[in-house]
Amino acid sequence: MALGDALAAIAFEAGKAIMEIYDTDFEVDRKDDNSPVTQADECAEAIILKGLAAYAPDIPVIAEEAAAAGRIPEVGKRFFLVDPLDGTKEFIRKNGEFTVNIALVEDGEPVAGVVYAPALGMMAVADGPDAARQAEVDPARGPAAAGWTALTTREVPADGPVAVASRSHRSAETDEFLTRHGVSDTRSAGSSLKFCLVARGEADVYPRLGRTMEWDTAAGHAVLRAAGGCVLTMDGAPLTYAKRERGYDNPEFVAWGRRPG
Structure with a gap:
């Protein structure tokens, strides 16, 4: 499976687990830096780490919750960066604006990645340095069945950015x-x-x-x-x-x- 498709599939599975918790009366804990953390953060990270280990076992992973617990592996020129639930405050407020983030870094640059907002059904994927796409993802069908469109930035409008x-x-x-x-x-x-x-x-x-x-x-x-x-x-x-x-x-x-x- 191509890298972008693999990251999309892993993020989708993490998003499903997050949404199962999102619809409950979940508890909020505090990390050592007083930032909030929920069961959804921890559950999603476990799913992502398992998925990445199966897809690319030789590439180390730095993940937010593991890092908060002091578990940061030695990395070389190529490694994954994972935020299993970016926007925990938005998750707690239940406004839908939280994401699953997975990126591959090579030589200090983020060369591929996925951002998935499961509550909004929005997924954006960077397949490589010059290929970005987005889709609305049906939670019953997943990213493999999505209708993808290319992503591109725009020129700044004449009346200002x-x-x-x-x-x-x-x-x-x-x-x-x-x-x-x-x-x-x-x-x-x-x-x-x-x-x-x-x-x-x-x-x-x-x-x-x-x-x-x-x-x-x-x-x-x-x-x-x-x-x-x-x-x-x-x-x-x-x-x-x-x-x-x-x-x-x-x-x-x-x-x-x-x-x-």
Whole structure:
């Protein structure tokens, strides 16, 4: 099975498990950093790790919940990054804006990945550095039966860029950035859906002027990159991965649909 199809199938299975818990009166616990975690995070991660081990047993995996427990493997030039439930706050609020994120990193770059929003039925896949696609996925049939369409970013509109910002992490610094760049309109979204809005040309820029971890961003970054976009740090350098010396913590960044001139 091709890599993109395999990641889509694994994410779909994790999404099914998440939705079974989503429809219950689930409990919310706290990790050491006081961020929320639920049974859905842990169950989805177990499914993803099992699926990746079966598909690519020689490629190590850094996954959010395992990392939080101190289980981070040594990785080389090629490894997977997994956030089993990106947007736990959105999951708890039951607004549907949470995703399953799986990405393959090679030489510090996210070269393939999947972002799946099971409550919305939306899946975006980067099959490689230049091939991105999206589909609405029927929960009864799965991604193999979906009608896929290509994803591509757009040119910035003449009246100014449309931005997408975090629903849970909006800041004064973000508002200042939007003003400085002449943003004409702003949309809010949770999780890696922000990357997907830029990748499919519904927004042009996504600034994240706050803390994120590599597993939060790698899959969405892969999709955006494959659709023609880029993710740059505040000094204009590409956002890279495998930053072990930083504890896999990202610097502030801006995701662009088209590289700024």
